[in-house]
Amino acid sequence: xxxxxxxxxxxxxxxxxxxxxxxxxxxxxxxxxxxxxxxxxxxxxxxxxxxxxxxxxxxxxxxxxxxxxxxxxxxxxxxxxxxxxxxxxxxxxxxxxxxxxxxxxxxxxxxxxxxxxxxxxxxxxxxxxxxxxxxxxxxxxxxxxxxxxxxxxxxxxxxxxxxxxxxxxxxxxxxxxxxxxxxxxxxxxxxxxxxxxxxxxxxxxxxxxxxxxxxxxxxxxxxxxxxxxxxxxxxxxxxxxxxxxxxxxxxxxxxxxxxxxxxxxxxxxxxxxxxxxxxxxxxxxxxxxxxxxxxxxxx
Numbered sequence: 001x002x003x004x005x006x007x008x009x010x011x012x013x014x015x016x017x018x019x020x021x022x023x024x025x026x027x028x029x030x031x032x033x034x035x036x037x038x039x040x041x042x043x044x045x046x047x048x049x050x051x052x053x054x055x056x057x058x059x060x061x062x063x064x065x066x067x068x069x070x071x072x073x074x075x076x077x078x079x080x081x082x083x084x085x086x087x088x089x090x091x092x093x094x095x096x097x098x099x100x101x102x103x104x105x106x107x108x109x110x111x112x113x114x115x116x117x118x119x120x121x122x123x124x125x126x127x128x129x130x131x132x133x134x135x136x137x138x139x140x141x142x143x144x145x146x147x148x149x150x151x152x153x154x155x156x157x158x159x160x161x162x163x164x165x166x167x168x169x170x171x172x173x174x175x176x177x178x179x180x181x182x183x184x185x186x187x188x189x190x191x192x193x194x195x196x197x198x199x200x201x202x203x204x205x206x207x208x209x210x211x212x213x214x215x216x217x218x219x220x221x222x223x224x225x226x227x228x229x230x231x232x233x234x235x236x237x238x239x240x241x242x243x244x245x246x247x248x249x250x251x252x253x254x255x256x257x258x259x260x261x262x263x264x265x266x267x268x269x270x271x272x273x274x275x276x277x278x279x280x281x282x283x284x285x286x287x288x289x290x291x292x293x294x295x296x297x298x299x
Contacts, residue, residue, distance in 0.1 A: 014153070017082035022095075025079040033075025037068060047283040049299060054204040055278075069279025073232060077123050084157040089133055096123070096130040096230065100243040104136070107224035107246045113179030115214055115225045117247075119190035119270045120282035123230040123239045128163050128186050130230075130241055137162030138184035141171065143191075171213060179221040186228075187214050190270050190282075192289045200292055201264040203271055209290035215262035218249055225249070227269050232280060244269075 013032070017025045037044060047070065051063035058066075080095060087095065107114050116138060118127060128140050140163055144151045155165065166174040166185065178185050189211045192198075198209035218225050224246040231240045247269070250261040274281040288298045 014082050017079050018085065022079070022083060025083060026076050029079035029082075030072050030075035032078065033071035033073075034068070036074075037071040043284040046286055046299065050283045050285075050287060053206055053288065053298065054274075066278045067283055070281065070283050073122065073280045074282075076232065077125055080123060081125050081154070081157060084129060084160060087129075087133065092130055092133050094238065096126050096239045096241050097236070098134075098243075099231075099240040100245075101241075102243075103245045104226055104228070104243040107226045108136075108182075108184065110224055111182045113182050113221060113223035114184040115175075115179075115218055115223050116184055116186040117214065117225050117227045117266055117269065118186060118188055118229060119273070120188055120285065121190070121229055121270070121273060122232050122277065122280040124188065125158070126239055127228060127230045127241060129158065129161070130239075132161040132163045136184065137164070138186050139164050139166045139174065139178050140186045141166040141175075142188065172217070175213070175217045176221065179217060179223045187211075189214055189266060190287070191285060192287055194290050198290065199260050199263055201260065201267050203267050203287065206288055206298075207292050207295075208267070208288050210263050210267055212259050212263050214266060215259045218262065219251070219255065219258055222249075225266065227273075229273050231273075231277060 017029055020028060044067065047067040048060075048063055051058070051066060055063060055066075104114065116127075118124060128138055131138065140158065142158075142165065144155075159165065166178075175185055191211070193209045193211050195209065197211060197213070199212045200207040201210050202208070203210070214225065217223065226246050227244040229242050231242055233240050247265060250258055250265065252258055252261075286299055291297060
């Protein structure tokens with residue numbers, strides 16, 4: 001019953017944001033984001049703690065500015081997500097433009113599959129959606145939302161143009177099948193994990209338990225790992241779906257060491273983007289929750 005009530009409360013906002021002109025929808029959703037920032041003390045506390053860990057050299061005022069920017073970014077993305085049914089191949093470039101598409105196309109042409117390395121950054125919901133609208137559908141690995149009613153709605157938006165979801169309970173088999181078929185899988189690998197699914201690598205100089213599945217699959221299949229991030233560009237007034245050149249995997253012959261080394265390399269790529277655009281990353285997630293044995297908690 002509680003989840004039905006949550007869905008009933010959220011539905012009017014989703015409908016309103018979906019029918020408003022885009023500038024008004026963005027302004028309205030950013031207002032919602034700012035309201036959450038002001039009212040949700042626990043999220044604000046987690047965000048400020050993470051920023052203190054990542055940027056000890058910055059003042060508290062600077063960290064608070066970054067955190068407010070994150071909620072602006074989340075509000076902007078919420079508006080875009082609600083407007084997915086209105087986007088077509090003819091108008092999507094008013095919202096998202098490609099940057100470095102040739103890097104993706106070169107990797108895809110190898111025929112060994114593409115692992116799309118990304119994070120909860122910028123307009124991450126727009127990445128797979130816009131890419132599929134251009135005819136490049138992909139498999140998406142994402143954790144279901146806690147509310148099943150909202151989850152079904154959002155998943156229907158995500159799959160509008162051919163994207164498919166990879167069941168987390170069948171993660172390895174799904175990825176291996178996709179790589180064998182030369183397909184693309186998008187993986188958000190910036191969330192806290194627990195062993196054995198995760199290994200500890202440094203993120204902002206602090207050990208963070210990080211999903212190792214992408215490295216395992218890449219080493220096993222020789223699929224291309226292509227970093228892809230959807231960055232809000234203030235000058236353009238729209239998002240850039242940026243693809244970087246495929247990463248060269250580290251292979252020393254020691255599989256377990258190579259898994260850790262490549263997971264560290266992937267995490268370093270994410271960190272570089274977060275450092276460049278700190279207001280666009282999800283600071284309210286407890287990224288360093290899992291600690292190496294014997295180390296105290298950070299939250």
